[in-house]
Amino acid sequence: MPRILIAEPKDFSPKVIAHLRQHAEVDTRAITREEIPQALRDYDVFWFRLGWPIDERVLNENSRCRILATPVTGIDHIDEALCDRLGVKIACLRGEREFLRSVxxxxxxxxxxxxxxxxxxxxxxxxxxxxxxxxxxxxxxxxxxxxxxxxxxxxxxxxxxxxxxxxxxxxxxxxxxxxxxxxxxxxxxxxxxxxxxxxxxxxxxxxxxxxxxxxxxxxxxxxxxxxxxxxxxxxxxxxxxxxxxxxxxxxxxxxxxxxxxxxxxxxxxxxxxxxxxxxxxxxxxVPHIGGNTYESFTRTEGFIADKVLAWLSEWGNE
The missing domain is CATH 3.40.50.720 (NAD(P)-binding Rossmann-like Domain)
Structure with a gap:
């Protein structure tokens, strides 16, 4: 089964975790910045919010990670060009206008x-x-x-x-x-x-x-x-x-x-x-808490989970 690490698990929706576990092995543990390179080598999906930058210091050709999941609209904390070069998909909320009307x-x-x-x-x-x-x-x-x-x-x-x-x-x-x-x-x-x-x-x-x-x-x-x-x-x-x-x-x-x-x-x-x-x-x-509500977390995490599982399913059928 694919492996998913939810690296910022505080207040993460239990319902979404249960849904993910029907299709993947899911670990939920907070990690330090120093642990990110190893996590990207060990997991297919790295799920985080805004805690760390993802760039060439942590993500490279030796990384197992195929999906970065981040339930936010702005992804300036991720090196998109690097992800394109490595074939790493980014599951985020950018451009999801229809869904975001409810957030x-x-x-x-x-x-x-x-x-x-x-x-x-x-x-x-x-x-x-x-x-x-x-x-x-x-x-x-x-x-x-x-x-x-x-x-x-x-x-x-x-x-x-x-x-x-x-x-x-x-x-x-x-x-x-x-x-x-x-x-x-x-x-x-x-x-x-x-x-x-x-x-x-x-x-x-x-x-x-x-x-x-x-x-x-x-x-x-x-x-x-x-x-x-x-x-x-x-x-x-x-x-x-x-x-x-x-x-x-x-x-x-x-x-x-x-x-x-x-x-x-x-x-x-x-x-x-x-x-x-x-x-x-x-x-x-205030410390970037605009989207930080229980309601928005549940909605956005569920939406991103569906994206992640759809991509994993596509790869599994190849």
Missing amino acids: RATAEMTVGLAISVMRHIPAAAADVEAGCWHRDDFRGHELYERTAGIIGCGRLGNIVAGYLVAMGMKVLTFDPRPAAVVPPGVERLDSLEAVLAQSDLVSLHVNYHPGTHGMIGSQELAACKPGAVLVNTSRGGLIDEEALLAALQTGQLSASALDVLADERNVHKDHPLVAYARDNENLLL
Whole structure:
């Protein structure tokens, strides 16, 4: 039987594990980065989330692995060219638009982050936990009748746009793709700068690749409406973090909420944004938990399992 290693097993769906075990030998154990090369030599399928990069340091001609299973949409943690050369398939969620319409976790998180930072919820909660009740210190802003700018009108951007329209916001969007579909009640503008200049809240929903790396830099932040709020639940590499820090310090941005950072494997207490957030309530950072719900895990793991088993079945019939 083919061998599958689920290398990030915490909260993995027992139902999906049982389904996989009807067709394969399945091990569920957390491994270290140093153990990845051996795991790729021992298993046909290596199942993980975002825990490690998969590149030539761990994957090579001696690897047994034929499938990398990662239930996420962005796969910048995997060297795709290397996988193509070695004939390793990648089972992921990229491009699975029909299925992904039912996965709303990151879209909900986007709205939650916006409200949290605009209403000072983390700072207010910390104030109460410190034994205080300084109600007047935490006056915030509403979303109603303000303007939101959605950058990228793909699946998640459109879901978030729909939520914000329902909350009474005027919603603008920019997407350079002519075929991108804009949902009802949303106005599409011709340039990124035009959206930034008019938006009280800017939310990023763009695929990360070399062409979008650092797409929000000092020039784009200067083009933002003064006092705007920037939310990113996409990928950290979309933002020039040094420029973001400067925009927060000068007040060009009133606040920002980030679920992602550019180099998430090297986050530490002295990271410039982490250090700033520790002393300033206008930056809210959370550790890439946008899609991290029990519901989304169960749905996506089941979907990826079907993909993996279909490929294994094809190979078994060759």
